[in-house]
Amino acid sequence: MIFLDNASTTQIYDSVNKKIFELNAQNFYNPSALYGKAIEVSKMLQEAKDNLAKNLGTTGEHIIFTSGATESNNLAIFGLSTNKKDAEYVFSVGEHPSVFDVANALKSQNKIIKFVDITKNGIVDENSLLNSINQNTHLVSIIHVSNETGAINDIKRLCKLIRKVNPKVIIHVDGTQAFGKIPVNVQDLDVDCYTISAHKFHGPKGVGALYVKNMEKLKPIFFGGGQQNNRRSGTENVSGYVGMAMASEIACKNQLANYEQIKAMRDYVKQEISNNCKDFVFNEAENNSPYILSVSFKGIRGEVLLHMLEEQDVLIGIGSACSSKKQSNRVLENMGVQKDYLLGSIRISFSSFNTPNEVKIATQKLIEQYKILKAKMSK
């Protein structure tokens, strides 16, 4: 099986998996309990927080462990919302559903929501962003790397532009497809909160974190035992968090080397598609993550191509796994991808587990199956 749907999830590092197994077997104690074994576990948890924080360019007291990016995004936006009547919230239309649908939930609570356009390349439209910021803007949420196309938003620049208009704006960034793949330093980016998810960088599923610059401002959305300084109640998934910190260490250490290798694989697939297919568009930005390649073919169904490739032992995606059961693709539509191309969209996404040879085989199969499908469709 050749797995090229790594934007949906990644295979866990073997060493991380072993560590999680070992901790669950031997160090299963509740970190809030009072005896020595539990205190040891609570120290492990703190160490995991400190190590993960280091890889994000911050320190442990700014990290909250969560159940993944969906929770981190919900916590950031709901937890930093305000009751002020005139407060405005700004979101790009390129956000993942775990941000976009929070925006809609706020809207149904009668909050003032503004949506910012994305360009035909899938990045935030700066003019649209700046037009939406004013002295009432309370929070802005922008995706770092698009889960649909891999388009990279220049977060540092956007933060500067936003703060020039209103220095008090809280800026949240969903970095789920960025962390471990491109350089991320939350202090350098100058964000107020930043979301990550372990299963996107070869860590376990159901495990994530939120960086928060100013913890004092964050209201909890889970109430209970008061864990994590009252900001996120619930017994901590200790082995998962230790596993996430470990995965972050491996991913960040190898980030540069992986980037180059994966870029070469993506370039190869692009070249082969360009040489062998017709009537298609690459949905990408000038500055695009090499981990994601989005292509829209005219006159075929991406979903059909996906299943034809599955028959050939190649797994790809057709867009965000969380929304792939929905008929449309909001992000591609907002980029202006035309209707007769939209349904023919596929997403190929790489990881450091892929080899150039398997990518070559998968590409051959993709082109073969594309040609079969195209011939069928034109009959």
Ligand code: PMP
């Ligand atoms: N944000 C982005 C950009 C994502 O790609 C995903 C995963 N598809 C999520 C949020 C949700 O992540 P999780 O599965 O950890 O809840």
